[in-house]
Amino acid sequence: MAQPQRGKDSRRGSGKPSEEDRGVSDAAGPLDRAAASALSVRQAFRGARVFLTGATGYLGSLVLEQVLRVCPEVDRVYVMSRGKKSASARDRVDRLLRLGLFHKLWNSPDVLAKVHVIEGDITRDGLNLSVEDSKEVLRSTTIFIHSAATVALDDHIQHALKNNYVATRNVLELCAHMTQLKAYLHVSTAFVGVAHDKGSTVLEKIYPLMDGDEVVDHQELAHELLRMPEDEAGVRCMMYLKRWKMANTYCLSKHLAEQLVASYHRKPFPVCIVRPSMIIGLAGAPYPGYLGNLAGGGGYTIAYALGFFEKSGHAWYPQSVIDVIPGDVASSVVLAAAASTLKGPLRARHLEGEPMIFHATSSTTYPATNYQTYLYAKRFFTKNPPPFCLLPFGYPDYPADYVPCPYRLWLAKSCTSMKVHALCYLMRLFGKAREAQRLYTGWKAWAYANSESHDFDLYFSCSNTKALDGALVEDERNDIRCLWTRQTGDWHRYSRTYMAGILKLFLRKNTKTDDHDFKFIAPKQGPLSRNP
Ligand SMILES: NC(=O)c1ccc[n+]([C@@H]2O[C@H](COP(=O)([O-])OP(=O)(O)OC[C@H]3O[C@@H](n4cnc5c(N)ncnc54)[C@H](OP(=O)(O)O)[C@@H]3O)[C@@H](O)[C@H]2O)c1
8 A cells, every 4th residue: 555655745845836837826815815805616627627526415415506507607627436336437427427416417518528437546646547537637626626635534544545545645635736726625524523522613624633842743544544454444543533532433534544644735736625524404495404424423323213212312412402404505615715715705714825725614603503403303204204213213302401321322222223123124024125224334333423522512513614705706605505594504404404304315205394495306317418
């Protein structure tokens, strides 16, 4: 496996273009300042060639759709995807474009033709691109958006590092050879900064890991964990997670990746980082209620709907703040942050000091609590029951003053575990092996996430994101919504839309009530028309 290198030294004397060559250093010049009265995402993406990783995943697919719909004058979007045994990269992206999420583009063959599929793998040197693809993207990419990652929370640390740290280095090394690159945007997670006391505020900055009063070098740490035998690395990692109060290997790997990204800032392209919290279904266009994966709060909501929560089965305090963010808000922040790195009033800030970090979060703009989300879910799934539920007598009460009790929680979790095992056994007997496997995987994920260590109760500051939102030109505000606030959103209505989406998209059940905005959009059958 390639070893992590020092970002600075690995690029010294490489003959790569300087800041001046790319027009980076003149950004804060008089012309730029004069033109920079407002931020137009459309203008920043006009004529751009965007390289996007992770488009077959949830957030990446939202970014792809939004770029094409909101910025149709983008020149090209290189969508990098892995081929799988069952389907080539091209087939996978074609299938993606036929999902209901993309329905607003189905009649725009000129826009769909801007998608250029590139086969690659971020864990490999040079992303394993073909020689031809590599030549093309190196000479023409202007904006790079890196969203691909493994989002499994408790992968073995070496797997997490390989996919989230080494892979990010591979991406950055490729970027360093891109002659036209003007902006690199890295998708991280708000939970890299969780080593805070409950109830405190996390700023949009990198909090370095410390050994006493010494700052830990991210490259040395990653190198150490990657070099060790697997079992030793696992044990060492557990020690580090405890020391730095990190919830899981995912957070540690994403934290180290942020440090790596920061080490590339302005050498020679400016980088910025977007940190979403838990990404949930869309609140608005193009498809209210759409949810692309169960990695964020979706898994939890399904677990609740299916009756995983026994009485005393909640590990989270009811009044703790839970930070979740609608997917369209998260992808808007990605687009606006990338645009502001390129053009507009914040560009000068992007080019000085540390890279800019943007939280795509809700806890400081329109906080929700665990209790509130529980009440919404209880009401909704009582009126709109899922196809089956592990609780024959309805959902148990979770009082507003509930205090999780470790031994009761253990009992409740064991009880659920027995029920899930029995149900899976029966399902397999009746030829439903695939569904049984899904249920089992869901239960494992829920059992893992339903722990006190995942009840963060943190407030994520949105100062930079507010500045981004404030800079947006007026006529793009409907399409680019960077903040979730009491003025722009409504948790109550949104929660019904989101749960109706989950019920239909993941449990194949229609809702009985219609007090929400979800309307199912079936995937397009047959080929898409894409002009050459
Ligand atoms: N979902 C959340 O709640 C959440 C919250 C905060 C931050 N984030 C961040 O948002 C980003 C996207 O997350 P997501 O929820 O969209 O995840 P996701 O649905 O699991 O998608 C992950 C994407 O990464 C791609 N990928 C993974 N390993 C790859 C490799 N070796 N080579 C090429 N592509 C690879 C996957 O491709 P395949 O389709 O080939 O597997 C997929 O397209 C991640 O950086 C994540 O850390 C997510």
